[in-house]
Amino acid sequence: GKVLVTGANGYIAMWVVHEFLIRGYTVRGTVRSAKKAEHIQKQFAEFGDKLEVVVVEDITKEGAFDEVVKGVDAVAHTASPFHFNAHRPEELIEPAVKGTVGVLQSVLKHGTSVKRVVVTSSVAAIVRDEPAPVTFTENDWNQQSLDLVNELGEKAPNMAKYRASKTLAEKAAWKFVEDHKRDIDWDVTTLNPPFVFEPAIHELTDPASLNTSAKAFYDYVADASEAEVAGNDFLAKGGGCWVDVRDLAEAHRLALEKQEAGGERIIICSGPFKWQDFIDAANALDPPPKLSKPIPKGRPGSGSGHPHTVHLANYDTSKSDRVFGLKYRTIATTTKDTFADYQARGALR
Numbered sequence: 174g175k176v177l178v179t180g181a182n183g184y185i186a187m188w189v190v191h192e193f194l195i196r197g198y199t200v201r202g203t204v205r206s207a208k209k210a211e212h213i214q215k216q217f218a219e220f221g222d223k224l225e226v227v228v229v230e231d232i233t234k235e236g237a238f239d240e241v242v243k244g245v246d247a248v249a250h251t252a253s254p255f256h257f258n259a260h261r262p263e264e265l266i267e268p269a270v271k272g273t274v275g276v277l278q279s280v281l282k283h284g285t286s287v288k289r290v291v292v293t294s295s296v297a298a299i300v301r302d303e304p305a306p307v308t309f310t311e312n313d314w315n316q317q318s319l320d321l322v323n324e325l326g327e328k329a330p331n332m333a334k335y336r337a338s339k340t341l342a343e344k345a346a347w348k349f350v351e352d353h354k355r356d357i358d359w360d361v362t363t364l365n366p367p368f369v370f371e372p373a374i375h376e377l378t379d380p381a382s383l384n385t386s387a388k389a390f391y392d393y394v395a396d397a398s399e400a401e402v403a404g405n406d407f408l409a410k411g412g413g414c415w416v417d418v419r420d421l422a423e424a425h426r427l428a429l430e431k432q433e434a435g436g437e438r439i440i441i442c443s444g445p446f447k448w449q450d451f452i453d454a455a456n457a458l459d460p461p462p463k464l465s466k467p468i469p470k471g472r473p474g475s476g477s478g479h480p481h482t483v484h485l486a487n488y489d490t491s492k493s494d495r496v497f498g499l500k501y502r503t504i505a506t507t508t509k510d511t512f513a514d515y516q517a518r519g520a521l522r
């Protein structure tokens with residue numbers, strides 16, 4: 174089969190492309206400029222003409238994907254801005270929504286061989302901040318961030334702007350399916366991961382070129398200078414839920430292969446974490462990784478293992494267990510592989 178992967182140069186997308194290639198698929202990846210194709214071609218050189226990289230300059234333009242959906246059996250739409258630096262909410266919302274709807278529209282018009290579109294959504298489209306622990310399911314929708322952005326506009330928290338972009342993009346996808354259910358013989362699956370961690374195979378020069386989630390891991394676990402800025406308790410109390418990028422990549426493939434995944438939104442989550450958990454796992458590595466500076470210590474044992482630790486946002490993964498049967502990587506494994514990657518790269522100096 175042949176799969177179109179949008180935003181193929183991204184952190185997650187590179188692993189998605191890798192997953193499809195090692196499983197024998199042919200991949201057409203899109204990037205925003207010819208320059209951004211170079212690293213991908215190099216990274217996956219061994220796969221020869223099983224990989225084609227094409228330029229889609231502006232995903233918000235009507236018909237942007239009309240040509241690239243031709244002849245593919247499925248689409249994995251990952252391209253969407255993920256950062257917390259937007260001033261106007263529209264900076265994130267417009268490419269998120271128009272990109273998603275644009276892909277679906279192009280498939281409707283020109284994707285005559287497409288059977289399924291997988292959209293990389295996020296738990297950002299599910300979660301809301303609550304004072305007490307909640308276990309969210311696929312039935313939950315993040316109305317809270319939409320309200321914040323509607324009320325506060327540019328003054329909304331940057332996290333809310335990003336979350337609103339993912340919520341609106343996913344809602345738009347499901348609305349498209351509903352509006353066109355009589356005209357389409359293909360379906361949509363959305364994957365909803367939390368923080369995605371390490372290792373990275375996209376184009377990297379320094380820690381600043383890590384994507385937002387892998388950068389957070391680097392800042393808080395390997396470097397911890399940012400954690401010092403965030404305050405004393407941050408490593409023990411700060412965190413969320415996470416998944417290894419390779420598990421998420423596998424989920425993208427399974428989402429295309431498993432019939433039952435069609436029409437579903439599916440949470441992909443390894444579990445909750447505090448940053449201290451990864452720090453403790455890093456300090457337990459034997460042999461210790463050789464890095465340019467020592468691994469921070471934080472306060473060992475003050476993370477998830479501590480009796481007073483609370484995880485406010487939790488996710489029910491029974492659907493992904495049932496449909497995909499995924500065995501998620503553990504904190505120990507992901508930490509080991511991530512630090513091996515840092516060591517191999519000279520800690521990204």
Ligand code: NDP
Pocket residue numbers: 179180181182183184185186204205209231232251252253254255268293294295296339365366367368369370384385386387
């Ligand atoms: P990256 O920043 O590494 O990749 C984002 C990709 O989207 C890049 O290819 C980027 O292209 C493209 N993109 C960003 N903004 C635009 C735009 N305005 N127009 C066109 N293309 C754009 O991030 P991730 O790999 O982490 O994210 C990939 C997807 O996964 C996103 O949809 C994100 O919301 C989602 N996600 C990520 C999580 C995480 O923790 N990492 C968690 C949950 C969901 P370019 O390089 O040219 O900017």
